[in-house]
Amino acid sequence: MGTFCSGSGTIADVFPTTPRDSDAWDEDVSREIARSAPRRGDSGFYAGDRPEEPAEDDEDEFEEEVRFVPVRRQLSVAIGGFAALLGAGLILGAQSSGPDARLPYAIVLLGVQALYVLAFTMAIRPPAAGIVAGVCMATGLAADYLAVTSDPAGVLDLIYLLVGGFVVALVGQTIRARDRLQLRDALGGTFVIVLGVVSFATPLVLVRKPIGTQAVLVCLAAVALSLLVAHLTDAVFPKPRIAPAVPRGATGVILGAMLGTLAAAALGSVLVLPFTPAKGAILGFAVAGIAGLVDLAVNFSEAGRSMAGDAPTFWVARHMQGPLGAFALSLPVTYILTSFMLS
Incomplete structure (x- = not known):
């Protein structure tokens, strides 16, 4: 103890007992409290209370789950049936005209x-x-x-x-x-x-041209069969999905175009000249492919409107739109191919 006290310093120097000025002490404490207090940001939340923002991966996963539209089997069957009935009506009307x-x-x-x-x-x-x-x-x-x-x-x-x-x-x-x-x-x-x-x-x-009625039969049968097969396939096996927001499968579109082409080739083999299986296949491939693409484009358009937040189309018009557009845009191709290949 004597050794500690005999040093160059004293206990008073190590532990000062002289009271500090009270006003200066209060200012130091106030500044320290203000410095450590949570601050309110521009969003209105305190720094400690700010909600955690989701990570980018979570946002992408959430958006993909929201945009995924399941395939409704009964609806796919109904659309395919409507396409088949529409094609049958147009073909029978041409045959009886x-x-x-x-x-x-x-x-x-x-x-x-x-x-x-x-x-x-x-x-x-x-x-x-x-x-x-x-x-x-x-x-x-x-x-x-x-x-x-x-x-x-x-x-x-x-x-x-x-x-x-x-x-x-x-x-x-x-x-x-x-x-x-x-x-x-x-x-x-x-x-x-x-x-x-x-x-x-x-x-x-x-139908006013010599070979026109047979051309209507071949082409519209290919269109109707391609749409029917595509939608029936979607009802059973809608894979691989073309897009999460589009309830269609690539298998149905490809299979419909192939069977539509095959049906046109078969009809071309039994009809009178100048029809041949090759010419029937060419006509069927063109119109069935166009019909499938137009039908698919209608689905993409509806999905785009849904993702943009627009009000959906009335359900009857929405489900008739694909087959109607497919037949409408395949008919000019039917006329052009008939004029160049069969006349």
Whole structure:
């Protein structure tokens, strides 16, 4: 103890007992407390209370789970059945259409055109939808009349009518200012509606040609079978999935196109010349492939609208849209191939 006290320092130097100034002590303590206290961020949360943000991998997994749309088997069967019935009606109407009995077939086609306008107008939702639908129905009626009465039978008048109907529909969309703002984005959708309506009049032109009725049989049978097989396959084996948000499988699309081509080749082998199995296969491959792609594109469009947060299309129109669009866009190809390969 003596040794510790005899050093150069004292106990007072090591443990000062002199009281510090109270005001200075309070300021030091206040600064220390303020420095260690949690601060409120821009989001309104304190630093210790801020909720944890999910990791990027968790967000991606969550989005993928939300966007995955399961395949409804009964719905796939119903869509395939509708495609088969639509194809059967168009084929039977063409087979029963004679020189003096084309009016019943024209009435059938007008009903199909009305379904097409209803489904695609509700799905695409162009500006001034009522005006567009009215113009398209008038265009379809005029197309059926020209297809039956034009002499000689051809599609030149239908092409003129297509351009005229498209222009009138665009003019109708410029009446209101709010519709004019959406006109540029609606050009493609409006043209698709008018094109499909006019396309459904081409079977009336084909049945007036020597080999046209057989061409309608071969091509529409290929389209109907390809759509039926594709959707039935989706009901049983919808794999591999084309996209999580699209309830379709690649197996069904490929198998439908193959069997549609095979059916067209088989029909080409039993029909009269100039049909051959090779020509039937070429026609079937073209129209079945186009039909499958159009049907699939409709599913992608609906999935895109759903992911964008738009209101879904009315369920009847949504499920009819694929087969109707597939038949509509395969009919012009049928006419072109018939004119170049069989005439």
